[in-house]
Amino acid sequence: xxxxxxxxxxxxxxxxxxxxxxxxxxxxxxxxxxxxxxxxxxxxxxxxxxxxxxxxxxxxxxxxxxxxxxxxxxxxxxxxxxxxxxxxxxxxxxxxxxxxxxxxxxxxxxxxxxxxxxxxxxxxxxxxxxxxxxxxxxxxxxxxxxxxxxxxxxxxxxxxxxxxxxxxxxxxxxxxxxxxxxxxxxxxxxxxxxxxxxxxxxxxxxxxxxxxxxxxxxxxxxxxxxxxxxxxxxxxxxxxxxxxxxxxxxxxxxxxxxxxxxxxxxxxxxxxxxxxxxxxxxxxxxxxxxxxxxxxxxxxxxxxxxxxxxxxxxxxxxxxxxxxxxxxxxxxxxxxxxxxxxxxxxxxxxxxxxxxxxxxxxxxxxxxxxxxxxxxxxxxxxxxxxxxxxxxxxxxxxxxxxxxxxxxxxxxxxxxxxxxxxxxxxxxxxxxxxxxxxxxxxxxxxxxxxxxxxxxxxxxxxxxxxxxxxxxxxxxxxxxxxxxxxxxxxxxxxxxxxxxxxxxxxxxxxxxxxxxxxxxxxxxxxxxxxxxxxxxxxxxxxxxxxxxxxxxxxxxxxxxxxxxxxxxxxxxxxxxxxxxxxxxxxxxxxxxxxxxxxxxxxxxxxxxxxxxxxxxxxxxxxxxxxxxxxxxxxxxxxxxxxxxxxxxxxxxxxxxxxxxxxxxxxxxxxxxxxxxxxx
Numbered sequence: 001x002x003x004x005x006x007x008x009x010x011x012x013x014x015x016x017x018x019x020x021x022x023x024x025x026x027x028x029x030x031x032x033x034x035x036x037x038x039x040x041x042x043x044x045x046x047x048x049x050x051x052x053x054x055x056x057x058x059x060x061x062x063x064x065x066x067x068x069x070x071x072x073x074x075x076x077x078x079x080x081x082x083x084x085x086x087x088x089x090x091x092x093x094x095x096x097x098x099x100x101x102x103x104x105x106x107x108x109x110x111x112x113x114x115x116x117x118x119x120x121x122x123x124x125x126x127x128x129x130x131x132x133x134x135x136x137x138x139x140x141x142x143x144x145x146x147x148x149x150x151x152x153x154x155x156x157x158x159x160x161x162x163x164x165x166x167x168x169x170x171x172x173x174x175x176x177x178x179x180x181x182x183x184x185x186x187x188x189x190x191x192x193x194x195x196x197x198x199x200x201x202x203x204x205x206x207x208x209x210x211x212x213x214x215x216x217x218x219x220x221x222x223x224x225x226x227x228x229x230x231x232x233x234x235x236x237x238x239x240x241x242x243x244x245x246x247x248x249x250x251x252x253x254x255x256x257x258x259x260x261x262x263x264x265x266x267x268x269x270x271x272x273x274x275x276x277x278x279x280x281x282x283x284x285x286x287x288x289x290x291x292x293x294x295x296x297x298x299x300x301x302x303x304x305x306x307x308x309x310x311x312x313x314x315x316x317x318x319x320x321x322x323x324x325x326x327x328x329x330x331x332x333x334x335x336x337x338x339x340x341x342x343x344x345x346x347x348x349x350x351x352x353x354x355x356x357x358x359x360x361x362x363x364x365x366x367x368x369x370x371x372x373x374x375x376x377x378x379x380x381x382x383x384x385x386x387x388x389x390x391x392x393x394x395x396x397x398x399x400x401x402x403x404x405x406x407x408x409x410x411x412x413x414x415x416x417x418x419x420x421x422x423x424x425x426x427x428x429x430x431x432x433x434x435x436x437x438x439x440x441x442x443x444x445x446x447x448x449x450x451x452x453x454x455x456x457x458x459x460x461x462x463x464x465x466x467x468x469x470x471x472x473x474x475x476x477x478x479x480x481x482x483x484x485x486x487x488x489x490x491x492x493x494x495x496x497x498x499x500x501x502x503x504x505x506x507x508x509x510x511x512x513x514x515x516x517x518x519x520x521x522x523x524x525x526x527x528x529x530x531x532x533x534x535x536x537x538x539x540x541x542x543x544x545x546x547x548x549x550x551x552x553x554x555x556x557x558x559x560x561x562x563x564x565x566x567x568x569x570x571x572x573x574x575x576x577x578x579x580x581x582x583x584x585x586x587x588x589x590x591x592x593x594x595x596x597x598x599x600x601x602x603x604x605x606x607x608x609x610x611x612x613x614x615x616x617x618x619x620x621x622x623x624x625x626x627x628x629x630x631x632x633x634x635x636x637x638x639x640x641x642x643x644x645x646x647x648x649x650x651x652x653x654x655x656x657x658x659x660x661x662x663x664x665x666x667x668x669x670x671x672x673x674x675x676x677x678x679x
Contacts, residue, residue, distance in 0.1 A: 019174075020173055020174045020176075020195060021195060021196065021197050021198065021199040021200075022173045022176075022195065022199045022200075022201050022208070022211065023173060023174065024056075024199060025054045025055070025056045025198070025199030026041065026054050026077070026078075026199075028054075028055060028056055028057060028060070029041040029042045029043065029054040029055050029077070030077060032055060032060060032072075033074050033077075036074045036087070036088060037086075037087035037088015037089065037090070038080075038087075038088040038089065038090050039076060039077045039079075039080040039088060039089040039090065040074050040075070040076065040077065040088045040089055041054060041074070041075055041076070041077040041078075042054075042055050042060070042072055042073075042074055043055065043072070043073050043074070043075050044059060044060075044063070044065060044070040044071070044072060045070055045071050045072075045073055046065050046066075046068055046070055047068065047069050047070060047071060050137060051065070052073075052209070053065060053070075053313065054199065055072075056198065056199060058314070059313070059314075062314075064314075065313050065314075066312070066313055066314070066329075066330035066331060066332055066333075067329075067330070067331050067332065068331075068332050076089035077089065078105075078210050078211060078212055078213060079092060079093055079212065079213060079214065080092055080093065081093050093105075093213070095214060095215065095216055096215060096216060097123065097124045097125075097215055097216050097217050098123040098124070098129060098131055098215045098217055098218050098220055099111060099114060099115075099120050099123045099124045100124075100215075101213055101215040101220045102114070102123075102131075102133055102220060104213075105133075105210055105213045105220055105222055106135055106136060106209075106210065106222055107133040107134065107135055107136065107220070107222050108136055109134070109135075109136045109139040109140075110131075110133040110134055110139070110162070113139075113150075113151070113158055113162060114162055116151065116155060116158065117155045117158040117159040117162055118155065118159065119159055119162050119163070123217070123218075124217075125217070126217060127168070127217050127218065128168070128169055128170045128217060128218055129166055129167065129168060129169075129170075129185075129217060129218035129219075130166065130167040130169065130170060130171040130182075130218055130219045130220075130221070131165055131166045131167075131218065131219075131220055131221070132165045132166075132191070132203045132206070132208075132221050132223050132227065133165065133220055133221065133222050133223065134165070134206075134222075134223055134224075134225060134226045134227075135209060135222050135223065135224055137224070138206075138223065138224055138225050138226050139226060141225075142226055160186050161186075161226070161228075163184065163185040163186040164184045164185070164186040164189060164191075164227065164228075164229055165184070165227060166184060166185040166186075167182045167183065167184060167185065167191070168185050170218055170219050171219060172211075172212050172219060173195075173201060173208070173211045173212055173221075176193045176195050176201055176208075177193065177195060178193070178194055178195040178196065179193070179194065179265045179305070179306070180193045181193065186229070189229050189231075190351065191203060191204055191227070192204050192205075192265075192306070192349070194265075194306055194308060194311065196311045198311070198313060198314075200310060200311040200313065202308045202310055202311060203221070203223055203227060204225075204227040204228070204230070204349055205225070205227075205308035205309065205310060205347040205349055205354060206223040206224055206225035206226075206227050206310070207223060207224045207225075207310040207311075208221055208222070208223055209222045209223060209224050210222040224310070228349075230349045230350060230351055231351065232350055232351065233260065233261050233350055233351050233352050234260040234261075234266060234268050234350045234352055234353055234355055235251070235257050235260035235261040236261075236350075237270075237348060237350055237355050238251060238260065238268075238270065241270075243272045243273055243274075243357065244270055244271075244272060244273070244357075245273055246271075246273045246276040247270055247271055247272075247273075247276075250288065250294060250297075250298060251298060253288070253291070253294060254291065254294045254295045254298050256295070256298055256299075259302075260352075261352075262352065263352055264352050264353065265305055265306040265352065265353050266302055266303065266304070266305070266306065266321075266352060266353035266354075267302070267303035267305065267306055267307045267318075267353055267354050267355075267356065268301060268302055268303075268353065268354075268355045268356070269301040269302070269303070269326075269337065269343075269356055269358045269362065270301065270355050270356065270357050270358065271301060271358055271359075271360070271361045271362070272344065272357055272358070272359055274359050275358060275359050275360050275361045276361060278360060278361065279361050279363075283363075283372070286369075287363070287367055290367075290478070292478070293366070293367040293478050294367075296322050296364055296366040296367045296478075297322075297361075297363060297364065297367045299320060299321035299322035299323075300320045300321075300322040300324060300326075300362055300363070300364035300366075300367075301320070301358075301362055302320060302321040302322075303318050303319070303320055303321075303326070303328075304318075304319055304320070304321060305318075306353045306354045307328065307354065308347055308354055309330075309335055309343075309346040309347050309356070310347075312328060312329065312330045312335060313330065314329065314330075315327060315328070315329035315330075316328055316329070320364075322364050322366060323366075324364050324365065324366070326338060326362070327339060335356065337358065337360075337362065338362075340360065342358050342359050342360040343356050343357065343358050343359075344357045344358065344359045345357035365475050365476060365477055366476065366477065366478060367477075367478055368477045368478060369395060369396045369397075369477055369478060369479070369480065370395040370396075370401065370403050370477050370479070370480035370481070370482055371383060371386075371392060371395040371396045372477070373475045373477050373480075373482040374386075374395070374403065374405055374482055377472075377475065377482065377484065378407050378408055378471075378472065378484060379405035379406065379407055379408065379482070379484050380408060381406075381408045381410075381411045381415060382403075382405040382406050382407075382408075382411075383405075384415060385411075385415055385416070385418075385426065386403075386405075386426055386429075388415075388418050389418050389422065389423045389426045390423070391423075391426060391427065391430070394430055394449065395430075395480065397479070398478075398479050399479060399480070400432075400433055400434040400479055400480065401430050401431060401432065401433070401434065401449070401479070401480045401481075402430070402431040402433065402434060402435040402446075402480060402481045402482075402483060403429065403430055403431075403480060403481070403482050403483065404429040404430070404431065404465060404468060404483050404485050404489055405429070405482060405483065405484055405485065406429075406468070406484075406485055406486070406487060406488050406489075407471050407472075407484050407485070407486060410486070410487055410488060424450050425450075425488070425489070425491075427448060427449045427450030428448040428449070428450035428452045428454070428489060428491050429448070429488075429489055430448060430449045430450075431446045431447065431448055431449075431454065432446075432447045432448065432449060433446075433447075434476070434479060434480055434481050435474075435481055435483075436474065436476065436481065437463055437470055437473075437474045437483065440456045440458070440463060441456065441458060442456060442457060442458040443455065443456065444456040446465065448491070450491075452491040454466050454489070454491060455568075457568060457570060457573065459572075459573035460573075461573070461575045462572050462573050462575070464570050464572050464573065465483070465485070465489070466489055466490065466491060466492070466570070466610050467487060467489065467490050467570050467571070467572070467607075467608035467610055467615070468485035468486060468487050468488070468489045468572070469485060469486050469487075469570070469572030469573070470483050470484065470485055470486075471484045471485055471486045472484040486572060487572075487608075490608065490609075490610050491610065492610040492611050492612040493610075493611075493612075494611060494612060495522065495523045495524075495611055495612055495613050496522040496523070496528055496530055496611045496613055496614050496616060497510070497513070497519055497522045497523045498523075498611070499609060499611045499616055500513070500522075500530075500532060500616070503609075504535075505534045505535060505536075505618065506532055506533075506534060506535070506618075507535060508533075508535045508538045509532055509533055509534070509535075509538075512550070512556055512560060513560060515553060515556065516553060516556045516557035516560050517557065518557065518560055518561070522564075522613075522614075523613075524613065525612075525613050526566065526613045526614060527566060527567050527568045527613065527614060528564055528565065528566060528567075528568070528611075528613055528614030528615075529564070529565040529567060529568055529569045529580060529614060529615050529617070530563060530564050530614060530615070530616045530617070531563045531564075531588070531599050531604070531617045531619050531623060532563065532616050532617065532618055532619065533563065533619055533620075533621065533622045533623075534605065534618055534619070534620055536620050537619060537620050537621050537622050538622060540620065540621060540622075541622055549622075558584055558625070559584075559622065559623075559624070559625070561582060561583040561584035562582045562583075562584040562586060562588075562623055562624075562625045563582070563623055564582060564583045565580035565581060565582055565583070565588055566581070566583060567580065568614055568615050569590060569615065570607075570608050570615055571592075571597050571607040571608050574590050574591065574592045574597055575592060576591070576592075577589060577590070577591045578590045578591070582625075584625060586625045586626060588600060588623075589601070597617065599617065599619060599623065600623055602619060602620075602621045602623065603620075604617045604618065604619055605617075605618040605619060605620050606618040
């Protein structure tokens with residue numbers, strides 16, 4: 001019975017997924033080479049070298065290995081050969097014993113040395129073996145001294161070396177699992193296998209060049225290095241290397257020796273003595289004297305898996321034992337860390353991983369002071385400001401704090417002058433306690449070193465503390481945390497009514513609020529957003545409309561409530577259209593256009609005037625609800641407006657001197673004198 005098509009496709013998909021990374025890359029190379037005939041593979045060759053790679057999809061389009069340009073060539077896939085007069089590589093290589101196969105697959109030197117060391121009879125005879133055969137170039141790259149030591153001594157060393165490259169069973173690439181070991185035919189010493197997601201397979205950090213060449217008595221894999229036995233753990237390498245003396249002392253002090261002696265597969269980025277010497281003495285002494293910081297520092301140099309240099313053909317992010325990540329990459333022949341070529345010696349193999357020597361110390365955020373975090377980020381100008389204000393001690397010691405540091409762009413016109421007011425403001429940028437932004441919640445109250453209380457606002461697209469919104473991921477240091485914010489903080493100084501009364505621009509509005517009986521509302525605790533019309537806004541209204549508004553207390557209260565929403569919306573939360581319900585009942589539409597906040601399509605003159613119970617936006621127009629239909633009714637306001645102007649005159653003499661409002665004031669005052677004999 002025929003298998004249903006969906007099940008067949010599923011089976012094919014599972015079969016494809018079961019392929020090893022190496023086989024997947026090889027299959028991609030076959031696909032790219034098929035136009036040149038059967039069993040042709042596309043190979044990327046690094047320009048100026050003999051290094052070749054089967055290509056994956058990403059490399060195919062980028063045409064780069066380790067940032068260097070490559071050229072595409074087309075070769076017979078492993079196990080196949082050309083036939084004169086025919087396209088591609090239609091013929092399988094003749095099946096022969098391992099000795100004969102070595103000469104066919106580009107490892108004639110290994111074949112020669114197997115003959116010279118008397119290994120030939122074994123690999124010509126019956127059995128089932130796997131040999132990781134160094135290429136001809138690999139043998140040629142050995143120093144004369146090393147090669148001489150191998151081929152002398154009645155060939156015993158050479159035989160032992162070759163048998164270390166062998167396993168007494170047939171092992172194909174699908175069997176070469178990442179992080180496993182194979183017992184070699186030399187004293188059963190282990191051979192370390194790593195099979196990386198990018199298709200690279202390494203054997204004791206030597207790269208597999210040509211794999212899975214079948215022989216009558218086993219398998220041949222060609223590798224790019226002559227591999228050597230290893231019996232030392234990572235800890236033993238540290239103990240025997242003179243250039244790692246300072247690291248040795250640090251490891252002993254942090255009690256990490258047991259980890260580096262244990263079984264596993266780690267990568268140690270071992271800082272040399274030179275690396276430690278580059279760090280300011282004060283910083284180094286602080287870390288070495290702090291067990292937790294020291295442990296974080298060392299764990300930041302340990303990757304969770306063994307990463308051989310040959311496996312790195314492009315940038316990748318790797319997690320350290322400390323929990324942070326490092327960008328590991330390459331540039332030509334050099335390995336890079338966080339974009340810098342600081343690896344001095346690579347691929348020192350250990351029984352439990354691999355060691356790369358680095359000539360710069362990698363200090364994680366968790367071992368830094370807040371001041372150090374700020375100096376190395378986009379808030380370096382803030383660092384200068386806090387230093388000038390004499391506040392460095394709060395950011396360099398063991399005090400648990402969170403720094404709200406404005407980004408450098410805030411100071412594009414220069415740093416403000418440090419005076420007592422500025423120093424107090426900067427103190428209010430330092431929050432008591434070490435915080436993490438992911439634990440902040442809406443309405444949370446934060447206490448500052450300046451004894452102010454700051455509110456947290458959580459929005460759909462932003463997280464803000466008062467008027468300042470967090471502009472980048474926070475950095476958590478040893479004792480403090482750095483929040484980069486998009487503007488200088490302006491802590492609230494009073495209620496909405498207090499703020500309006502203190503600003504002469506709003507004297508007419510204050511009088512109107514008092515006349516409409518809304519003063520108590522805007523003084524009480526709450527969460528208001530007030531779009532506050534300035535005196536200029538009232539002056540801009542048509543005279544008849546202004547008279548009508550100020551002469552009708554009920555309508556005035558209705559209009560004023562339309563300017564107030566019962567939730568706090570700071571400008572940093574406005575990235576698209578935001579609709580707020582006003583206290584009058586209709587919706588207010590807040591939007592951002594050309595970096596200017598607009599309310600009902602009217603531009604805002606000033607944003608984020610913070611109050612203890614809300615936020616104020618200054619607007620130069622009086623907003624009108626949809627249902628309002630203003631009509632002219634003459635120049636003279638009705639009698640209920642007399643009290644409003646009496647209050648406004650007491651608040652601001654400036655308003656009375658305005659040429660548009662002056663005649664109205666005169667007539668109101670004259671009537672008030674006729675009726676009551678003066679104020």
